[in-house]
Amino acid sequence: MASVKFRDIEKKYGEVSVLKGINLDIKDHEFVVVVGPSGCGKSTLLRMLAGLEEITDGEMLIDSLLVNHLSPSEREIAMVFQDYALYPHMTVEENMSFALRLRKTNKTEIADRVKEAANILKLNKFLKRTPKALSGGQRQRVAIGRAIVRKPKVFLFDEPLSNLDAKLREEMRVEIAKLQQSLNATIIYVTHDQVEAMTLASRIVVMNHGNIQQIGAPIEVYRKPANIFVAGFIGSPTMNFIKGKLKNIDGRLVFENSYMNFFIPSYLLNQSDGVEDRDVVIGIRPDDISLENKNAKHYTKQIDAVLEVSELLGHRENLYFKVGDIKILASVNVFSNKSPGSKVPLYFNYTNMHIFDAKDEKRISTIKLV
Amino acid sequence: MMKDKKIKNKAQAARHRKERLKYVLIHICIILFAFICVYPLLRIFSVSIRPGDRVISTDLSLWPSGATFISYVKLLKNTNFLIWLWNSLVITVSTSFIGVSLASTAAYAFSRFKFPGKKTGLILLLSSQMIPAGMLILPLFLMIMKLGLMNSYLGMIIAYSVSALPFSIWILKGYYDTIPRSLEEAALVDGTSYPGSFWHIILPLSTPALSIAFLFNFTMAWNEYLIARVVLFGSKQYTWTLGIFELQGQYITQWGMFAAGSMLVTIPVLIVFLYSSKWLISGLTLGGVKG
Numbered sequence: 001m002a003s004v005k006f007r008d009i010e011k012k013y014g015e016v017s018v019l020k021g022i023n024l025d026i027k028d029h030e031f032v033v034v035v036g037p038s039g040c041g042k043s044t045l046l047r048m049l050a051g052l053e054e055i056t057d058g059e060m061l062i063d064s065l066l067v068n069h070l071s072p073s074e075r076e077i078a079m080v081f082q083d084y085a086l087y088p089h090m091t092v093e094e095n096m097s098f099a100l101r102l103r104k105t106n107k108t109e110i111a112d113r114v115k116e117a118a119n120i121l122k123l124n125k126f127l128k129r130t131p132k133a134l135s136g137g138q139r140q141r142v143a144i145g146r147a148i149v150r151k152p153k154v155f156l157f158d159e160p161l162s163n164l165d166a167k168l169r170e171e172m173r174v175e176i177a178k179l180q181q182s183l184n185a186t187i188i189y190v191t192h193d194q195v196e197a198m199t200l201a202s203r204i205v206v207m208n209h210g211n212i213q214q215i216g217a218p219i220e221v222y223r224k225p226a227n228i229f230v231a232g233f234i235g236s237p238t239m240n241f242i243k244g245k246l247k248n249i250d251g252r253l254v255f256e257n258s259y260m261n262f263f264i265p266s267y268l269l270n271q272s273d274g275v276e277d278r279d280v281v282i283g284i285r286p287d288d289i290s291l292e293n294k295n296a297k298h299y300t301k302q303i304d305a306v307l308e309v310s311e312l313l314g315h316r317e318n319l320y321f322k323v324g325d326i327k328i329l330a331s332v333n334v335f336s337n338k339s340p341g342s343k344v345p346l347y348f349n350y351t352n353m354h355i356f357d358a359k360d361e362k363r364i365s366t367i368k369l370v
Numbered sequence: 371m372m373k374d375k376k377i378k379n380k381a382q383a384a385r386h387r388k389e390r391l392k393y394v395l396i397h398i399c400i401i402l403f404a405f406i407c408v409y410p411l412l413r414i415f416s417v418s419i420r421p422g423d424r425v426i427s428t429d430l431s432l433w434p435s436g437a438t439f440i441s442y443v444k445l446l447k448n449t450n451f452l453i454w455l456w457n458s459l460v461i462t463v464s465t466s467f468i469g470v471s472l473a474s475t476a477a478y479a480f481s482r483f484k485f486p487g488k489k490t491g492l493i494l495l496l497s498s499q500m501i502p503a504g505m506l507i508l509p510l511f512l513m514i515m516k517l518g519l520m521n522s523y524l525g526m527i528i529a530y531s532v533s534a535l536p537f538s539i540w541i542l543k544g545y546y547d548t549i550p551r552s553l554e555e556a557a558l559v560d561g562t563s564y565p566g567s568f569w570h571i572i573l574p575l576s577t578p579a580l581s582i583a584f585l586f587n588f589t590m591a592w593n594e595y596l597i598a599r600v601v602l603f604g605s606k607q608y609t610w611t612l613g614i615f616e617l618q619g620q621y622i623t624q625w626g627m628f629a630a631g632s633m634l635v636t637i638p639v640l641i642v643f644l645y646s647s648k649w650l651i652s653g654l655t656l657g658g659v660k661g
Contacts, residue, residue: 051558052555073559073563077559079559081659084659085552085553085555086556087553087571089574089575098557098560098570099560102566
């Protein structure tokens, strides 16, 4: 296994800049998930590391070895593709052993390694079948098996689960997590699904528009989003964003817009930071909105909202409110039994509230961990 | 209740009758057209086995009275037919292999790589197919003469392989375009080079298109007459298409042997068609990637 370093990596297609100076260090045995919306450059980054795309500028190092000009085969990486990319004319066994056969590994070792991988992935029964005769989940397992038998320095996963249906995706997600535990490998995993990122990663890299937005442990990215993009991308349902202005009223910092106002506790943002009269965006997750005033100390004062739609999900209920023109989603675990159109008081939890600068969209509030 | 059932049965029976009628009509059409295709062949066969004195007769029976294979024996014994057949075979098989290997690699470049002149090249290839073969005779003749390859296998092979190339390239390029790139990328990551991924992945998956291209090259070269007419001279160098006309004299044409020769030359084509049909399987790339 190995470490991977990206140094000022840039990628341009003609005039279009796809990656704009990526710097990232991935440690040995780390499971890094690169997450971002489609077109953010995450797959390109992975393909550049695999050697399938040329690097416009910057350096890529695998185990301190500069790999910029090495062919894919010389980089000792294995890749699992989004569309599986199994060789249709080969059996499962031949697919998995292809790389080893190319390298003229001796036959008993090939057989042992294929058997071992097949055992891990429960593919023993299917070794003689062609990909055509397999289900989607089995095909994806073969694709993973093909990577495992190589014993590469780094595993690359390019949205491996996005072609599977929801149930299978969940199963495979757990299997990949287990696999990581047993292989203890360096894995770089690209996805647009933030749930996969949250559940699998030891570190998440959030990307947008060819830039890294934030790097951190899943919980860190969730609890301390660096900017509005990360806050909106990570977490489901999506965070509510409310535009407004910070005011100094009677020596207290107050958030205000046409429809609501509440004071901002000093542990979130201090007046001495020179934030008065600044345009800001308040970020509050649907889970952090309460319909009852539990603990006045950590909650805003009452905000009057009108219920528009409620969705009962079984264990939770999603409530879509409107406060003036502002749409707010609250997710509560108690069945509210409110009918659409009714007035409901809302209370925002300060401890999980974020304040972003409206201009540069960066978080300016601190986090109080209670 | 009973009435309902009766009506239902009646409707079902009517539907069955309609289906059956359709089935019968379709088969009548198929049999008719098959007969139109096969009849000339049967006639030639019947001419080839007629005894010498009855070659030109108005008898329409497929198995003539006094049927004999004497025309075949005479053809093989008294003429250069076997030499012509051999010449044809050497030229045709070489043309097919050379043509397909040139086309398969050229098509790969057209399908996978970006290079200046790619679009123009493809259009030029296509437009070369619009020029009637007769017009190409003179330039081909001059080229082969300048190369000093008149009256040689090599001259014929070059002339034939290049004339079938544009069509083969288009067929193969179209097929390669349907093979997902990720398969080659997977092979590259697995340790092949570009030529390696072409050899290990693209070629095995393209057997249907390759066999079509092979068949096209084969039948084209096997049946070609015009180019052979200008490049080859001397009975020993002839392909069967030229040779068979040696049987046609100014005063007498040996129709029995002519027919026998025509029958014999269909055999290699038949064998190649039957053999290649097993490669013409659709859905070869199925299951490789999520479609």
